Amino acid sequence: MRRHSVPFVLFPLTVATPVAAVWLIPDQTNEAARKLAADGVELDYGIEPVSFGPVADTVIGVVACAVVVICLALLASGTARRTIASAWWGVALSILAVGFFGGFCWRVWTAGGIGANIGAGFMVLMSPFCIGLGLLPGIVGAVFIRRARNQRLSSAAAPETAP
Known part of the structure; x- marks a missing residue:
């Protein structure tokens, strides 16, 4: 994997992570509401749950989980061969954290209940803090990637001095 192809691996990870989380996390409707x-x-419902049917939901969930695993395997392969910077893992961890949190929020918002969905309000209040905390590894990784790029460019632009 070339370092220029990392964003093309991270984009499907960004899309697939919340979908996989929604599929992996069960419906949050409590037993009293189900009865x-x-x-x-x-x-x-805060938001009406979306379903394409049991078979389609399973296929979409399995494909999303497979995309997440494949993207992480590609990143691991590139890191092991030293063709990409290990700082990209900070960006990938941020994508995983925020995507999983988004999937969990979706499950809470689509939980059925009688009256107000207090969990949905709590998720709205906590989202800025959780998303900010989830973005922290990506910001740190991006700083290291940028610093390494600037060092590489400055060392390439420096003229060679003859002894």
């Missing part, structure tokens, strides 16, 4: 729904009571 009421079974009795015919209509549940309240």
Whole structure:
């Protein structure tokens, strides 16, 4: 893997991580609400859950998990062969953290209930802090990548001195 292709590996990781998280995290509707729904009571949703059917949901989830694993394997391969900087793992960890948090937020927001969904409000309040904390490894990784690039460019531009 060339270092120029890393963003092309990170983009599918960015898209697939929240989808995989939504598939891996079960429905957050509590048992009391499920019993009421079974009795015919209509549940309240912050956001209506999206489903393409059980088979399509499974296929989408498995493909998203496979994309995450393949992207991480490509990054690991590039790091092991020393063709990419290990600082890219900070960016990948940020993508994983924020994507997983986004998938978890989606599951909380789409949980059925009776009345207000307090968990959804809590997630809205906590999102800036959790996302900021999740972006921290990516920011640190980006600083190291940029610093290494600037050092490489400055050493290439420096004229050679003859002894």
